[in-house]
Amino acid sequence: MRLTRSLIPTIKETPAEAQIVSHRLMLRAGMIRQQSAGIYAWLPTGLRVLHNIANIVRAEQARAGAQEILMPTIQSADLWRESGRYDAYGPEMLRIRDRHDREMLYGPTNEEMLTAIMRDSVQSYRDLPQMLYQIQWKFRDEVRPRFGVLRGREFYMKDGYSFDPDYASAVASYRRMMLAYMRTFQRMGVRAVPMRADTGPIGGDLSHEFHILAPTGESGIFYDSDFEHMDWIHSLPGYDDPSEIDIFYDQITQTYAATDEKHDLNSWADVPELRRREGRGIEVGQIFYFGKKYTEAMGFSVTGPDGSKIHPEMGSYGIGVSRLTGAIIEASHDDAGIIWPDAVAPFRAAILNLRQGDATTDKLCEDLYAGLGDAALYDDRPARAGEKFADADLMGHPWQLIVGPRGAATGQVELKRRRTGERAELSLTDALAKVLA
RNA sequence: CGGGGCGUGGCGCAGCCUGGUAGCGCGCUUGUUUUGGGUACAAGAGGCCCCCGGUUCGAGUCCGGGCGCCCCGACCA
Missing domain, CATH: 3.30.930.10 (Bira Bifunctional Protein; Domain 2)
Incomplete structure (x- = not known):
């Protein structure tokens, strides 16, 4: 969505x-x-x-x-x-x-x-x-x-x-x-x-x-x-x-x-x-x-x-x-x-596009979204990063896929686990695999 | 069902005591700015002040009645 x-x-x-x-x-x-x-x-x-x-x-x-x-x-x-x-x-x-x-x-x-x-x-x-x-x-x-x-x-x-x-x-x-x-x-x-x-x-x-x-x-x-x-x-x-x-x-x-x-x-x-x-x-x-x-x-x-x-x-x-x-x-x-347990969460993951309108981040986010479909909530608002972080934490999606201009340049996505706060820089494929596992 | 409190732009509240042009913060719209944890500036939009009645020249404000909602307790998937 x-x-x-x-x-x-x-x-x-x-x-x-x-x-x-x-x-x-x-x-x-x-x-x-x-x-x-x-x-x-x-x-x-x-x-x-x-x-x-x-x-x-x-x-x-x-x-x-x-x-x-x-x-x-x-x-x-x-x-x-x-x-x-x-x-x-x-x-x-x-x-x-x-x-x-x-x-x-x-x-x-x-x-x-x-x-x-x-x-x-x-x-x-x-x-x-x-x-x-x-x-x-x-x-x-x-x-x-x-x-x-x-x-x-x-x-x-x-x-x-x-x-x-x-x-x-x-x-x-x-x-x-x-x-x-x-x-x-x-x-x-x-x-x-x-x-x-x-x-x-x-x-x-x-x-x-x-x-x-x-x-x-x-x-x-x-x-x-x-x-x-x-x-x-x-x-x-x-x-x-x-x-x-x-x-x-x-x-x-x-x-x-x-x-x-x-x-x-x-x-x-x-x-x-x-x-x-x-x-x-x-x-x-x-x-x-x-x-x-x-x-x-x-x-x-x-x-x-x-x-x-x-x-x-x-x-x-x-x-x-x-x-x-x-x-x-x-x-x-x-x-x-x-902090939703995976089994009941409304979405498995949120995709946070930190620079909406930037061709590179947009592309990466669209690819993630295509890979996850209905399991993801794509935050495509033209809003600031802080607001997106705050809302994603509030809504409690088990995973956050954070896409900023920094990592996007090299195709990297930051995957954050809501429950533990753990973060990892991953390729799109690895990130998708982990979220869907 | 006993006790207490509250109804004012979408949200949180002030104004009511002592009646006289309805305010603040957030949010929203537009522009500029900013760009990894709710940026800053500017210009805007938006209100039957819960409802009905009364008092008064005049009621968000005073009086009466109603409705709604919340909290504490007793009660409950």
Whole structure:
């Protein structure tokens, strides 16, 4: 993308309303613009990050055997009356009426709707298990939205649902999802730590929250430093072998991690002192097993092997996709701006033409741009070097390709790594190879 | 939902107490200048002062009502 033809409205001064760093940086980098309290428009670079995160989620869901669907944002109140949650949910649920005065709502979650879909479509235990998910906008009318996209009222969320014929199968689904989540967050370039959690209004008796480690996190967390070394991408347990999944699950759940509310001093004392870590975390996902709560309430049953009716066991699995954009920034930034992990960055590299209009630098930049295509943001503004450096640092591209008259004369490009500040003078070919590696 | 604060060119703010031609910095446009970390100079453009009502000869300023947004706390993917 050429910067002169893009809507990337970076700003130098910090907007007054933004208190925390990710909110400030998202506004300053031109990723989002606020429309109402807790409601944001996503501009081109912000949306690219949102899509990158969503696509990592998709890839890992597919690997775990989940199928993507898309359900409507607007739901009927009657559906929620079936489960009893229409009255139970409270003012967080945005209730609306259509022109015929029918009661509707903007979905805060979708257990009821998918249970109804399954009820209409699945009659036999042979059709189970099923794991389905969507990535869709949700609305929860928070009393006090804040922290930009970390605590918005409208948010983009991956919500998945499992349906199993019996308890053992349901637990296996739960464990598979936990593995998928660990891989998902690791691929995004951040560390997530799973912790036992309360089930809250969704109900059920098994739940974990996933927190990203960030000094500005909302909750205090305690964890074993072993979590910092676990690698679920390069040493992937097999999804198809339940015993491998169980080994994974045991390793995760036997390693200490707790939010300050659930912190247990006795178990903490069992963690070797050198491995004890105290920090702060941002919750970016939560998974639940809740059994037959909805299938019974809504009358979803299948015929079992012996011909009797059984209510499937359910679990649900959430990832805050829009929240993750902010959470990753909280975990990865410096005084100059965002430092995007490669996997989610809106562009792999920025091309900085320090002397726009100079035939030599222009040519070199155009060649780089041709080699990188959509992976690059070409800063072709007729602006001063300092401004281009500042904006590139602010936007946080993993690589900066700096082209000035000095090096351009000999065909050299300066390649800077945003995260480390490392710089190297390279030929065009070598620079491209390194960025695309 | 309790407590506090703020709405003035795109952004950050002053002006309000004590009513009388709407200002500053940044940004934007044009020209010159500068050219590896937000250059300097000059000339410009741009404002229903959140909305409605009241007081007054006159309201950004005073009074009443509304709306919006932010912060602290309780609550939450």
